[in-house]
Amino acid sequence: MNMVWAVIRREYIQRVRSKWFIFATIGGPLFMIAVLFIPLYFQTRNEQAGRKIAVVDRTGVLAPRLTSALSDGGYEVETDAWSDTIVPHLTQAVTDKKLGGFLILDDSTLVSGQAVYYGESHPSTLRALTLKQAVVAAALEQQLSGRDVDAAAMLRGGTLQVHVLSAESDVTERELAIGFVGAFFLYMVILLYSVAVMRATIEEKTSRVVEVVISSMKPWHLMLGKILGVGSVGLTQMAVWAVSAGLIFSAGIPAMMAAKPEMGSLADIQSLAPGVGMLVLFLAFFLFGFFLFSSMYAAVGAMCSTDEEAQQAQLPVTLLIIVPMLFMSSVMNNPTSTMAVGMSLFPFFSPVLMFARAAGGAAPFWQVGLSFVLMALTIVAVAWVAGRIYKVGILMAGKRPTLPELIRWVREA
Amino acid sequence: MSDDGFAVRLDGLTKRFGKHTAVSRFDLEVPKGVIYGLLGPNGSGKTTTIRMIMGILHPDEGHVSLFGSDPDTTRRTKVGYLPEERGVYKKMKVLELIMFLGEIRGIGRGEARKRGLVWLERLGLPEWADKKVEDLSKGMQQKVQFISTVIHEPELLILDEPFSGLDPINQDLLEEIVMEFHEKGTTILFSTHLMDQAERICERVCLISKAHKVLDGDLREIKTAERKGVVAVEFDGPDGWLEGPEVAHVETHNSAVHLLLKEGADHQAILRRGVESGAVIRRFDLVEPRLHEIFVRHAGAAAAGDAGLPPEVVAAGGVR
Numbered sequence: 001m002n003m004v005w006a007v008i009r010r011e012y013i014q015r016v017r018s019k020w021f022i023f024a025t026i027g028g029p030l031f032m033i034a035v036l037f038i039p040l041y042f043q044t045r046n047e048q049a050g051r052k053i054a055v056v057d058r059t060g061v062l063a064p065r066l067t068s069a070l071s072d073g074g075y076e077v078e079t080d081a082w083s084d085t086i087v088p089h090l091t092q093a094v095t096d097k098k099l100g101g102f103l104i105l106d107d108s109t110l111v112s113g114q115a116v117y118y119g120e121s122h123p124s125t126l127r128a129l130t131l132k133q134a135v136v137a138a139a140l141e142q143q144l145s146g147r148d149v150d151a152a153a154m155l156r157g158g159t160l161q162v163h164v165l166s167a168e169s170d171v172t173e174r175e176l177a178i179g180f181v182g183a184f185f186l187y188m189v190i191l192l193y194s195v196a197v198m199r200a201t202i203e204e205k206t207s208r209v210v211e212v213v214i215s216s217m218k219p220w221h222l223m224l225g226k227i228l229g230v231g232s233v234g235l236t237q238m239a240v241w242a243v244s245a246g247l248i249f250s251a252g253i254p255a256m257m258a259a260k261p262e263m264g265s266l267a268d269i270q271s272l273a274p275g276v277g278m279l280v281l282f283l284a285f286f287l288f289g290f291f292l293f294s295s296m297y298a299a300v301g302a303m304c305s306t307d308e309e310a311q312q313a314q315l316p317v318t319l320l321i322i323v324p325m326l327f328m329s330s331v332m333n334n335p336t337s338t339m340a341v342g343m344s345l346f347p348f349f350s351p352v353l354m355f356a357r358a359a360g361g362a363a364p365f366w367q368v369g370l371s372f373v374l375m376a377l378t379i380v381a382v383a384w385v386a387g388r389i390y391k392v393g394i395l396m397a398g399k400r401p402t403l404p405e406l407i408r409w410v411r412e413a
Numbered sequence: 414m415s416d417d418g419f420a421v422r423l424d425g426l427t428k429r430f431g432k433h434t435a436v437s438r439f440d441l442e443v444p445k446g447v448i449y450g451l452l453g454p455n456g457s458g459k460t461t462t463i464r465m466i467m468g469i470l471h472p473d474e475g476h477v478s479l480f481g482s483d484p485d486t487t488r489r490t491k492v493g494y495l496p497e498e499r500g501v502y503k504k505m506k507v508l509e510l511i512m513f514l515g516e517i518r519g520i521g522r523g524e525a526r527k528r529g530l531v532w533l534e535r536l537g538l539p540e541w542a543d544k545k546v547e548d549l550s551k552g553m554q555q556k557v558q559f560i561s562t563v564i565h566e567p568e569l570l571i572l573d574e575p576f577s578g579l580d581p582i583n584q585d586l587l588e589e590i591v592m593e594f595h596e597k598g599t600t601i602l603f604s605t606h607l608m609d610q611a612e613r614i615c616e617r618v619c620l621i622s623k624a625h626k627v628l629d630g631d632l633r634e635i636k637t638a639e640r641k642g643v644v645a646v647e648f649d650g651p652d653g654w655l656e657g658p659e660v661a662h663v664e665t666h667n668s669a670v671h672l673l674l675k676e677g678a679d680h681q682a683i684l685r686r687g688v689e690s691g692a693v694i695r696r697f698d699l700v701e702p703r704l705h706e707i708f709v710r711h712a713g714a715a716a717a718g719d720a721g722l723p724p725e726v727v728a729a730g731g732v733r
Contacts, residue, residue, distance in 0.1 A: 006516040014504060208500025212561070215467045216489045216517045395469050 003217040007225025008232065011200070015233045025237050029244035036248075037256070050100020050120070052076040054090055058106040065138040066105070069152070073130050087118075094120050103131065110139050176332055178274055179360035183352045186285055187325055190351055191318075193234040194293040197226055201301030201394070202310055210394055219391040223302075227294045234290065235283075242279055249273035278359055281368075288375045289351030292382060293321060299386035302393030309400050324349035328356060335362030345371050347378035385410055417481040420445045420569045420600035421466060426475035428461050435461040437624040439475070443602050443617075445568075448595045450615035450632075451604040452708065457621045459604040460497050463573050466602075467494050479569065490519045493567035497574050497604075499558050503547040507538070507557055510546055514561035525564060532560040536586070552579055559587065563594070570594060572603035576610060588614060608705040618704065622712035636701050642710055643702040644680050645669040650692035659683055662709050669696065673710050 015021055053075050057063035067077045080086055080102075093099040101119030108114045113136040117123065123131070133155055140151035153159075201223075204210045213222060250273075274282070296317045304310040324343065331340040335357045344353035344363065350371040357363040392409040393401070401409065421443040428436045436458040443449045451459050464470040466477055468484060479487040502510055508529050515525030533539050536556045538549075546554060555578055563570065575591070576584045592614060595601055605611050611618060618635070620628040628635060646655070647669050655663050655670065659678030664671050674680060680699065687694050702710075 002519065003517040006513055010502075010505075010509075010513050013509075014502075018504075207503065208496065208498045209502055211464075211467070211469055211496045211498070211500060212494060212514065212558075213517065214469065215492070215494045216514075 004221050004225045004228070007217075007222060008229040011226060011229025012232050012236075015196075015230070016236060021233065021237065025240050028237075028241050029248070032245070033248060033252075050094075050097070052078070052098070052100050054078050054080050054093070054099055054102035056080050056082055056086055056090070056102060056104045058082045058104065059110055061142055062105050062109065062135075062138045065141055066103075066134055069134040069137060070130075073134065075130075091118065094118065103135070105135065109135060110143060113139050176335075176360045178278065179356040179358075179362075180328070180332060182274065182278065182282055182359050183328060183356035184325070186282060186289065186355055187321065187352050189234060189238065189286060190289040190293055191321055193230055193290055194297040195314075196233075197230050197294040198297035198301035198310060198314065199307070200226055200230065201298050201390075202304060202307060205302070205305060205394060214395060219394050220387045222394070223295070223298050223387060223390045227291065227298060230294065231287070231290055234286070238283070238286070245273075274359075281355065281358060284372070285351045285355040288372065288379065291379045292348065292351070292375060293317065295379070295383045295386040296320075299389040299393065302390040303396075303400055303406070305397065305400075313400060320348045321352070324352040328352065332356060332360065335360055341367060345374060347371070347375045350375050417478075418445060419443060419478075420447075420480060421602060422478045422481070423462070423466070424476045426462065426465055426472050426477065428458075428465060428470060429473050434624050436465070436472075439621075439624075439626060441619060441626075441629070443600060445480075445600050446595075446598050448591075448601040448614060448616050449603070450611040450618040451602060451621065452606070452608060452611050452618055452704070453604075453621035453627075453712075454606055456623075458624045459621060460573055462621075463494075463497075463571055463602075463604060466571060467492075467496075489517075490565060491568045493562040493565065493570045495559060495562040495570075495572045495575055499555055499578075501546050501554055501558055501561075503545070505546055506543050507533070507546055507549070508542040510557065511561050511564055515564040518565040518567075520565050528564055528566075529560065532564070535590075536560065552583060555579060556583070556587075559590075567599070569600045569602070572601070574605060575603055576605065576607065584610075608703070608708060612704040620708055620711065622708075627711045628707065632704070635707065639702045639707050639710070641680075641699060642674050643700050643706050644672045644674065644683070645696060645698045645700045646672060646687075646694065647696035648687065648692045648694045651690050652692070654683070654686040654690040654692060657683055657686060662706075664706075666703075671700070671706060673702075673706050676710075 051074060053070065055063055055066055055070075055077055057066070057079060063079045067079060070077045080090065087104075090099060090102045094101060101117060101123065104116040104118075113132075115131075115135045117128075117131060133152070137152045137155055140155070141149060144151065204213070210222075297314065300310060300314045300317055304313050327343060327349075331337075331343060331353055334340060340353070340357065340362075343349050344357050345367065346353075354363060354368060354371040358368050388410045389406060392412075419442050421441065423439055423441040426436055426439040426441075427434070439458070439462060441462075451462065453459050461470060465472045466479075466484070468477075468488060477484050480491060502513075505513070508526065511529035511532070512522055512525040515529070516522055520528075530539070530542065533542055536559075538553060538556060541549060541553065541557075546557065549557065559575070562572070570591075572591070576587060579587060588610070591601060591603075595614075612632070615632050617630060618628070618632050619626060645666070652670075655672060659674055659680065659682055660672050661675045662673040664673075672680075672683065684694070684697055687697075
């Protein structure tokens with residue numbers, strides 16, 4: 001067992017020390033921050049220029065409502081009375097950068113929600129939407145006044161409170177989104193690290209180190225050490241990612257929201273933060289999925305002598321992990337259907353599909369548990385077969401074996 | 414099985430690749446403490462034999478035993494193996510590589526580190542300990558690989574063409590170290606196609622040609638037995654008389670011409686022919702044959718011709 005430790009340690013240290021690992025581990029969170037914040041930042045920055053807006057209300061009734069609505073949205077509002085010279089006057093103010101723009105409301109506003117906006121440049125999508133909604137809400141509330149209508153809420157599209165009457169667990173959209181994102185991420189890391197095992201195996205073969213190593217230890221021990229070593233590298237990387245994501249969600253986003261209340265969409269991102277339970281589930285599915293696929297990829301690596309050969313030989317294995325991705329949306333559209341349950345219990349599909357369903361709250365506990373049992377049994381079987389292919393293949397030079405040859409390897413090894 | 418006094422024992426070892434037989438019914442007994450040379454031209458089956466001993470190839474027939482017991486359990490701690498096709502983890506640091514290879518053969522990291530540093534010093538690479546292996550020259554990499562072969566102080570060293578690819582100075586250094594191991598009682602089995610070197614350091618040799626064993630035994634005994642086989646001649650005048658039914662091969666060695674005689678040939682007949690031809694013969698001497706000449710006598714000139722190939726060819730050629 002000391003040998004296995006030595007292999008694990010070597011694999012781990014070599015990888016963690018490599019430039020790529022450091023780049024990806026630190027770059028990942030930075031990339032995430034960039035994707036989340038840069039668009040928001042630019043949007044907000046554009047909006048900073050001229051948040052002062054003038055409202056010219058020719059109806060005489062809309063200004064108070066509109067003013068309060070816009071103030072809530074972070075705008076500074078001044079109201080001006082209508083006159084023939086007001087348009088050139090305000091235009092001058094905009095040109096002088098004293099004003100971000102101005103709105104003119106008239107009778108058609110009350111009837112059809114039409115308003116006129118003058119600005120130095122085209123308003124951002126966000127600004128246009130805010131202004132439009134504020135105007136329409138003000139007009140509606142004015143027209144329905146006295147009937148106590150929350151026009152703003154209605155304009156947002158209302159809400160549908162759902163009560164599920166059967167015993168099935170309740171699935172919210174937010175949970176489904178987490179399931180989707182998490183399963184996709186899971187698919188990526190399992191594939192990434194399993195393929196790393198394959199590449200390491202091929203490299204060992206082509207560089208001929210394997211002759212020396214195998215003369216000192218059993219092939220099975222080498223394979224085990226490789227898988228555990230690469231797996232711990234994966235865990236390390238994910239730990240770094242999880243901690244930085246935790247920091248972003250628990251400290252970064254709240255701080256940003258406090259500093260810039262106008263970045264309202266931050267709250268949507270915040271709501272996607274996974275809980276601890278979710279992380280544990282993710283980790284468990286990663287480990288099982290990784291053991292399952294990495295042993296298959298190790299066998300593929302042992303069969304091949306070059307990366308090009310491996311490209312082709314890995315196809316059947318890669319399909320096993322891609323297929324569930326293809327079925328993901330249909331499974332998630334109806335996560336409690338028989339097909340969804342069946343497919344997510346299939347051990348090779350479980351890491352992606354069962355995780356997605358479990359994270360979406362659509363899989364009862366017994367199904368998740370059963371999928372782990374099935375995966376564990378499959379891992380034992382797959383590792384047994386893969387270990388035999390690996391044992392013969394790792395010392396084999398020359399062309400890739402055919403299927404009958406492979407079967408012979410497994411039988412005779 | 415128990416210890417039978419032999420470090421390596423091969424019984425009827427046979428390996429076929431498709432229709433080609435690489436090693437055929439090969440027997441070998443390497444007594445403990447002996448330095449044994451496995452000699453033969455490229456493609457004669459040396460490397461295949463060694464790979465079967467190391468468990469890298471599975472013999473089609475026959476049996477390997479190391480120290481009288483199952484090779485799979487003995488190999489790890491008792492054997493040091495230097496493969497013909499050198500292989501190292503290129504991205505690793507030199508000392509770490511040595512430590513890793515020591516560790517998988519059962520010595521502790523601290524001990525492996527200590528020994529590694531001593532060896533690097535000995536082989537003139539102390540300042541390379543923390544450099545990556547890929548930054549080293551081929552020759553230096555080979556030295557590092559040698560260190561990793563002996564780091565666990567094995568009882569049996571199996572070296573496949575250990576001297577190829579090294580310059581003469583380092584060949585001498587390596588030879589010196591190999592002889593030190595020999596003096597300490599380590600059994601050494603090594604393959605080479607450099608007959609002169611084998612002649613200098615081996616106690617016992619085994620000559621292989623085309624998958625078959627040609628000669629096997631104590632080098633001195635072989636030489637004595639072959640004593641009648643080679644005549645050194647120095648002469649002036651015509652040289653046509655050198656060729657004849659008794660002579661297998663003629664070659665120039667230093668100032669003399671060496672005639673390799675066929676089995677049971679009468680050297681007197683050659684001398685008579687020389688005198689009759691009018692040549693002035695200054696020397697006609699039965700000499701101790703060189704290993705190379707013994708090999709030629711037994712395996713034929715064509716086989717021996719291959720044996721003289723320079724190391725570059727060996728490295729590039731697919732020796733099976």
